[in-house]
Amino acid sequence: MLVAENSQKLIDTATKRVIELYDRVLRSQSNKRTVQLVAGAATAFILYRVYAVIALPPIALRGLPYVNNLRVIWTTLRGDTPWVQFKKLYAPALAKSNERGMYVRCGRVGWCVYVENPALIKKVLLKGELFPRAEHSFGEGDTLLNGMIRHPSILTEPGEKWKKHRKASSPAFHRAMPVNIFGHLVQNLFIAIEKNSNIVEISGLLERFGFDAITSAGFEYNANAIGDRDSEWVKLYTDLKDGAFSPLFFLIPAFDTKYRHLFPRRVQLHQDLKRFIGKIEDIIVKKRAQLLQGRSQVDEAEKDLCTLMLESEADGEGSSLSNDELLNDLIAFILAGHDTTANALSSAFYYLAKDKAIQQKLRAEAIEYLGDESHDVIPTVEQSKAMPYLNMVIRETLRVAGPAVWTSPRTVAEDTELGDYLLPKGTHVIVDILALQHDADLWPEPYKFDPERFAPENKSSKTASSWLPFGGGQHQCAGMNMSLAEQRVLLSMMVRKYEWDLAPGSPHQNDIVMSGMDIIGPKDLQLVFKKRY
Numbered sequence: 124m125l126v127a128e129n130s131q132k133l134i135d136t137a138t139k140r141v142i143e144l145y146d147r148v149l150r151s152q153s154n155k156r157t158v159q160l161v162a163g164a165a166t167a168f169i170l171y172r173v174y175a176v177i178a179l180p181p182i183a184l185r186g187l188p189y190v191n192n193l194r195v196i197w198t199t200l201r202g203d204t205p206w207v208q209f210k211k212l213y214a215p216a217l218a219k220s221n222e223r224g225m226y227v228r229c230g231r232v233g234w235c236v237y238v239e240n241p242a243l244i245k246k247v248l249l250k251g252e253l254f255p256r257a258e259h260s261f262g263e264g265d266t267l268l269n270g271m272i273r274h275p276s277i278l279t280e281p282g283e284k285w286k287k288h289r290k291a292s293s294p295a296f297h298r299a300m301p302v303n304i305f306g307h308l309v310q311n312l313f314i315a316i317e318k319n320s321n322i323v324e325i326s327g328l329l330e331r332f333g334f335d336a337i338t339s340a341g342f343e344y345n346a347n348a349i350g351d352r353d354s355e356w357v358k359l360y361t362d363l364k365d366g367a368f369s370p371l372f373f374l375i376p377a378f379d380t381k382y383r384h385l386f387p388r389r390v391q392l393h394q395d396l397k398r399f400i401g402k403i404e405d406i407i408v409k410k411r412a413q414l415l416q417g418r419s420q421v422d423e424a425e426k427d428l429c430t431l432m433l434e435s436e437a438d439g440e441g442s443s444l445s446n447d448e449l450l451n452d453l454i455a456f457i458l459a460g461h462d463t464t465a466n467a468l469s470s471a472f473y474y475l476a477k478d479k480a481i482q483q484k485l486r487a488e489a490i491e492y493l494g495d496e497s498h499d500v501i502p503t504v505e506q507s508k509a510m511p512y513l514n515m516v517i518r519e520t521l522r523v524a525g526p527a528v529w530t531s532p533r534t535v536a537e538d539t540e541l542g543d544y545l546l547p548k549g550t551h552v553i554v555d556i557l558a559l560q561h562d563a564d565l566w567p568e569p570y571k572f573d574p575e576r577f578a579p580e581n582k583s584s585k586t587a588s589s590w591l592p593f594g595g596g597q598h599q600c601a602g603m604n605m606s607l608a609e610q611r612v613l614l615s616m617m618v619r620k621y622e623w624d625l626a627p628g629s630p631h632q633n634d635i636v637m638s639g640m641d642i643i644g645p646k647d648l649q650l651v652f653k654k655r656y
């Protein structure tokens with residue numbers, strides 16, 4: 124939370140004390156002037172203490188450069204995205220840290236040390252025992268946010284409880300590579316693009332593509348978000364997600380719990396949540412029953428995650444999850460998997476529209492691998508992995524405009540030195556992916572889109588450890604390979620079929636304009652498509 128709960132308590136106590144003091148001073152007739160001076164000084168001191176609690180980090184962290192929290196609150200209320208906040212506030216703080224590569228600011232879990240130095244990042248990500256995931260990073264209680272990011276799940280638990288979820292899903296993520304599912308959804312996207320007269324709002328369309336992709340690949344349910352933006356599933360999910368991250372309820376969770384009855388729309392959303400959960404529960408129950416009848420005959424790589432998880436559980440391979448736990452993980456996959464991939468793709472469309480030579484080079488490669496006949500070709504897994512330039516474009520997009528700007532927060536398990544700085548037990552630490560991937564020492568001209576950085580001859584160990592769009596260590600993105608497959612299939616098919624350009628008068632003409640808070644992507648990106656066949 125941007126304003127920690129204990130700050131509120133301190134403000135209340137301080138206000139009470141100041142009122143009591145004034146009351147005593149004003150009633151006292153003796154030596155009034157001296158008493159007024161003392162009262163004034165006491166008030167100033169208390170006000171400073173209140174300011175310090177809200178605006179400044181704990182004393183133990185003040186040896187690192189930090190960002191005054193009032194500035195963070197202000198920029199957040201203004202609706203600045205992390206992309207803008209980084210340029211305005213965090214990059215200057217980081218610049219003050221010189222070689223250290225650490226700065227402090229208030230984030231979702233309170234005051235955090237943000238780390239950008241690759242060597243320190245390695246320590247944070249690889250020493251899981253010392254830097255376990257922070258508990259309750261999405262708050263506690265019966266809020267809509269906790270109804271969506273459900274406990275216990277792969278996204279929420281630290282330690283052994285998390286391991287159980289990761290173990291249950293690892294075999295499934297290892298096997299799933301559903302290029303045909305993705306390819307057929309890309310064909311639905313073609314239909315949607317051609318329904319538009321001229322200008323296509325591609326970022327919204329890709330979000331709907333991402334939703335169909337994760338419901339199909341997650342539990343064999345095509346929500347048909349591409350075909351029908353008002354479909355029941357899409358509306359339900361969008362309302363719930365917007366509601367869960369609504370700033371008012373995010374900042375003051377009591378409005379969503381104790382005082383929910385004062386907000387009828389909120390009450391409705393909680394009922395909608397039950398309906399949404401019920402739909403996925405039904406799918407799980409049906410799939411468990413199907414498994415008792417025999418294995419799915421679908422090709423292993425095209426099976427959905429839920430089926431694969433149940434099958435590996437039956438084989439004693441993954442760990443065993445209750446229906447509730449499995450449900451929580453499936454919802455986690457939707458939340459973690461749909462916006463991220465959609466925004467990455469949207470950014471790729473932007474950079475390819477801005478640089479026609481790169482777009483053409485990518486097209487030439489897709490034609491070389493998939494042919495130039497006038498019909499759609501869904502690449503095989505092997506073909507999609509083999510296209511070197513496609514992979515360079517994807518990697519560079521994830522560097523320059525990676526949708527996940529930070530890793531999940533970790534909490535220091537005992538007093539620990541990070542670099543030359545002692546972090547007390549309980550300090551929160553976050554890897555600043557955005558800062559790392561825009562460090563000019565590691566990535567010259569960091570805001571320039573240049574896939575050649577990833578050409579084999581330009582590879583270096585320095586950049587290998589500085590490309591972390593999926594995080595790293597034990598919590599590295601579980602869906603990384605699935606997301607990469609989705610991006611390869613979509614981009615290779617799209618570039619074979621269309622040429623595209625920014626829409627006339629696009630606000631993105633000079634520079635990409637981002638939207639989003641934790642997950643970012645181009646804001647309302649509009650493109651003009653020209654069909655090649």
Ligand code: HEM
Pocket residue numbers: 277278289337455456457459460461463464467525526527529530531532592593594595596597598599600601602603605606
């Ligand atoms: C471009 C697309 C994606 C990006 C950039 C991305 C990025 C990330 C990042 C940065 C983390 C946190 C890592 C950490 O804390 O160290 C993460 C975790 C996670 N992601 Fe992704 N992700 C993407 C797509 C997906 C997809 C498609 C899925 C599911 C199908 C998925 C599922 C998860 C899960 C389950 C976790 C938690 C892993 C754990 O703690 O064990 N992500 N992702």
